[in-house]
Amino acid sequence: xxxxxxxxxxxxxxxxxxxxxxxxxxxxxxxxxxxxxxxxxxxxxxxxxxxxxxxxxxxxxxxxxxxxxxxxxxxxxxxxxxxxxxxxxxxxxxxxxxxxxxxxxxxxxxxxxxxxxxxxxxxxxxxxxxxxxxxxxxxxxxxxxxxxxxxxxxxxxxxxxxxxxxxxxxxxxxxxxxxxxxxxxxxxxxxxxxxxxxxxxxxxxxxxxx
Amino acid sequence: xxxxxxxxxxxxxxxxxxxxxxxxxxxxxxxxxxxxxxxxxxxxxxxxxxxxxxxxxxxxxxxxxxxxxxxxxxxxxxxxxxxxxxxxxxxxxxxxxxxxxxxxxxxxxxxxxxxxxxxxxxxxxxxxxxxxxxxxxxxxxxxxxxxxxxxxxxxxxxxxxxxxxxxxxxxxxxxxxxxxxxxxxxxxxxxxxxxxxxxxxxxxxxxxxx
DNA sequence: CAGTGTGAACCTTTTCACAGCA
DNA sequence: TGCTGTGAAAAGGTTCACACTG
Numbered sequence: 001x002x003x004x005x006x007x008x009x010x011x012x013x014x015x016x017x018x019x020x021x022x023x024x025x026x027x028x029x030x031x032x033x034x035x036x037x038x039x040x041x042x043x044x045x046x047x048x049x050x051x052x053x054x055x056x057x058x059x060x061x062x063x064x065x066x067x068x069x070x071x072x073x074x075x076x077x078x079x080x081x082x083x084x085x086x087x088x089x090x091x092x093x094x095x096x097x098x099x100x101x102x103x104x105x106x107x108x109x110x111x112x113x114x115x116x117x118x119x120x121x122x123x124x125x126x127x128x129x130x131x132x133x134x135x136x137x138x139x140x141x142x143x144x145x146x147x148x149x150x151x152x153x154x155x156x157x158x159x160x161x162x163x164x165x166x167x168x169x170x171x172x173x174x175x176x177x178x179x180x181x182x183x184x185x186x187x188x189x190x191x192x193x194x195x196x197x198x199x200x201x202x203x204x205x206x207x208x209x210x
Numbered sequence: 211x212x213x214x215x216x217x218x219x220x221x222x223x224x225x226x227x228x229x230x231x232x233x234x235x236x237x238x239x240x241x242x243x244x245x246x247x248x249x250x251x252x253x254x255x256x257x258x259x260x261x262x263x264x265x266x267x268x269x270x271x272x273x274x275x276x277x278x279x280x281x282x283x284x285x286x287x288x289x290x291x292x293x294x295x296x297x298x299x300x301x302x303x304x305x306x307x308x309x310x311x312x313x314x315x316x317x318x319x320x321x322x323x324x325x326x327x328x329x330x331x332x333x334x335x336x337x338x339x340x341x342x343x344x345x346x347x348x349x350x351x352x353x354x355x356x357x358x359x360x361x362x363x364x365x366x367x368x369x370x371x372x373x374x375x376x377x378x379x380x381x382x383x384x385x386x387x388x389x390x391x392x393x394x395x396x397x398x399x400x401x402x403x404x405x406x407x408x409x410x411x412x413x414x415x416x417x418x419x420x
Numbered sequence: 421c422a423g424t425g426t427g428a429a430c431c432t433t434t435t436c437a438c439a440g441c442a
Numbered sequence: 443t444g445c446t447g448t449g450a451a452a453a454g455g456t457t458c459a460c461a462c463t464g
Binding site: 002069 | 296
Binding site: 023024025035036039040042043048049050051052053054055 | 422423424425426
């Protein structure tokens with residue numbers, strides 16, 4: 001369930017503010033959803049609150065963390081150390097949430113050997129060996145589009161079963177490998193779609209008032 | 211419809227390879243969905259193909275572009291020129307798809323005046339004036355979490371009606387403003403969830419074979 | 421009384437099957 | 443014959459109302 005991380009973020013913030021208990025309404029507001037959805041989600045997860053009071057924040061955080069597998073740290077590998085790869089390697093939020101960038105690889109020989117975010121960039125040709133040695137669980141692809149599938153194939157060969165792909169192409173992988181696609185310009189295009197619609201509606205409204 | 215940009219990407223790739231016509235099956239495969247979905251989507255959009263042949267690639271590209279509002283260029287402003295903002299300012303894919311980064315702003319005085327991706331970083335205090343002057347349509351928030359809502363408020367005040375938020379917080383805006391949230395560590399957490407489930411299932415299978 | 425837990429209604433999306441046309 | 447166009451069925455997810463309990 002994709003909402004769990006959002007609930008978790010909201011709950012951690014509440015806990016930091018000293019809240020001991022939280023109603024479904026409070027969680028819903030902080031997560032941007034409606035209260036029944038929160039209750040259903042938690043109920044489906046087998047998490048119970050206290051009627052008339054709400055949910056125990058600390059317990060709820062623990063339960064969601066364990067459901068999300070965040071009670072352990074996950075070693076992450078980044079393939080492609082261009083602008084985006086560089087930015088992600090330096091992103092503090094990953095470490096805070098239990099993800100540790102343990103390896104950086106790139107195909108560009110001029111980048112190999114350079115230090116980025118406290119780690120050395122290695123040759124992508126060695127991806128498999130590196131991933132196995134560091135027991136990488138999650139791979140992030142930040143290469144250009146034409147190198148993405150190759151990077152994915154190496155990751156699969158290395159036994160990586162979770163891939164986060166930022167390259168603007170569809171990559172294919174065996175069904176046992178979970179692939180998530182994040183295409184930044186797709187997000188912009190969706191916004192442009194709404195802008196476009198708004199303008200079209202505006203023209204319509206102007207043409208035919210009321 | 212969030213699939214349109216993906217279809218578009220697939221179709222542009224096909225066109226570059228010289229395809230003049232494409233069946234719903236071909237588009238579906240390239241976009242990672244099933245053929246009936248492609249047909250339904252296009253049908254709902256009022257786009258018709260030729261029975262027995264498929265869709266005219268060039269016409270389809272044109273139609274989807276116009277539906278997505280990509281026949282015009284959109285001026286984009288980036289708030290927060292840290293690692294991520296820097297990477298996005300340099301990202302070529304935006305320009306190729308009709309998005310032009312026309313302004314960069316940051317709250318950090320040591321960054322203001324610096325040149326990033328061929329543009330000068332300006333003070334976030336001037337966001338409203340800059341956005342109005344450049345007629346910015348879309349704002350991207352790449353600030354730390356605690357500065358995100360402030361940046362959003364300035365954008366709304368500047369008349370920006372589409373916001374893409376990369377900060378790991380929920381930002382609120384008036385209903386007429388379209389907000390999309392992209393949280394990179396949420397994506398990782400979802401992958402961790404699958405890893406976690408796989409391990410749990412693995413243990414189960416091991417305990418009770420067949 | 422405040423706020424959870426949940427079954428039932430509801431709505432949207434996806435899938436299917438097949439009729440219909442170049 | 444091949445592939446589109448589309449209603450009808452199925453699935454999935456969301457909302458609602460309200461019984462229930464600490």
